[in-house]
Amino acid sequence: MTRILRIITSADPRTGGPIEGARQVAAIWARQGHRQDLLTLDPPDERHLPDYPGTITALGPARGGGPLRRYRYAPAMVPWLRANAQRYDAVIVSGLWRYGARGAAQALAGGPVPYFVFPHGMLDPWFRRTAPLKHLAKQASWWWAEAPLLRNARAVLFTSEEERLRAHRAFWPYSLHSAVVNYGTADLPHGATDEAAFRQSLPALGAHPFLLFLGRIHSKKGCDLLVRAFVALANREPALHLVVAGPDQAQLVPTLQQIASDAGIAARVHFPGMLAGAQKAGALRAASAFVLPSHQENFGIAVAEALAAGTPVLVSDQVAIWREVVADGAGFAASDTQAGTIDLIARFLACTPAQREAMRVQARACFTTRFHIDRAADSLRSLIEQSIP
Structure with a gap:
């Protein structure tokens, strides 16, 4: 049995495609005898995906405003990863620009457990064009968090060749090993009504x-x-x-x-x-x-x-x-x-x-x-x- 840990900002289905893709992959792997657990930055009292075929550990901040909460700063994340990452064969980090990326870089880079990163389109140059000031803030975060995370990843996973091409040299320095993997969704159930x-x-x-x-x-x-x-x-x-x-x-x-x-x-x-x-x-x-x-x-x-x-x-x-x-x-x-x-x-x-x-x-x-x-x-x-x- 292969045991995977996926780090993702939220397990809330309303947050869009990444969690839906993670949930569907977990269900397929479970049927094949494998396991994917989730580590999220949701508040600990939030409960999402009650039918998820694995453990969901929520270590995020409590609800509310403020930049640290928007960043999903979770001081318990790094200690938890250092104590538990070696229980898994590999780790997948889904997404950038939140504390999940920084915490994963601190706890996993240079360690014995191989890890992979899905940018999920977050390196697209569209964001640089439409929000140049925010891009400058992201460049600062890149030096501090994202660049070390991606540089030390076993592979950075893009879901299409188009996404990989758009991401190239989005930030400086840009040093990573990339791979394009299939991506998709489950077939729709056939309901007559x-x-x-x-x-x-x-x-x-x-x-x-x-x-x-x-x-x-x-x-x-x-x-x-x-x-x-x-x-x-x-x-x-x-x-x-x-x-x-x-x-x-x-x-x-x-x-x-x-x-x-x-x-x-x-x-x-x-x-x-x-x-x-x-x-x-x-x-x-x-x-x-x-x-x-x-x-x-x-x-x-x-x-x-x-x-x-x-x-x-x-x-x-x-x-x-x-x-x-x-x-x-x-x-x-x-x-x-x-x-x-x-x-x-x-x-x-x-x-x-x-x-x-x-x-x-x-x-x-x-x-x-x-x-x-x-x-x-x-x-x-x-x-x-x-x-x-």
Whole structure:
């Protein structure tokens, strides 16, 4: 049995793709007789993922504000790692720029336990362009925490060649051993009533066809571009609706609602909040297309989920797997601009029913050949086991 410890900022499913990927890999490894435990920087009294097939140790700070809490400073982390890391065959560090990276560097660098790091897109130059002052602060953190962590890692793991290329020399000095591993998501369960469950949860949608965004509602995801593009094209298919589903941690929904209201199409744009289970699967399968005009996305778990549902995906060329999507005929890609997003949706609306159906077939094939979580779990475990003495 291979025993893995994964260090991740939070086990809260609302934090996005990294914890969902970690959870799915853990479930596959458990069925194969292996184990992945989690060390998180969540407050100790928070409880997430009650069905997780391993131990979750939460050593983070208590709830509240302040820079140290936002940084997730956890003084118990380094002593815990020094006392427990050798119980594991390897350690995976998921994410950068929080105390998890600094603590892992202190406790693991130069030690006997091999460790690997997933940057999860956090080295993308988009952040340097959009927040130059924050980038300077990150460069200081790089010298102190991230550079030693990555330099001493057995491998820094990128989920696509595009992500690895974008990360190159993002900070100075840039010295690391990199590898590209498969990444993806689990196949969607086949529930005959999933679409009905979704539509019943959103009665205002009725039986209308719709475009779907599913993820964190945030400006980085291009949600404003999407709603404005839908407004610009709304007259082309008067029956078509837009569903923007996900947690609104940035409080962006009122602004998006106002955009739709000012255009007189508020009744055709829906914000059902975070979807899960049958409702989520039903939304993915029932959508005419999945749209993600993101300004930065190192992978996009929701893109892989849409492909698993056999749903065409319309993405910006800042989603790192856009080349694979286009190459497989599973959707379209365009620039992460207003004009690009309008063009993206317009090209899909111009497709005939036969072309849209062919795209659905290709979307499913793209998922099974590239992004199935079984392939990702085997790829990651094989790389780790090759590094175990």
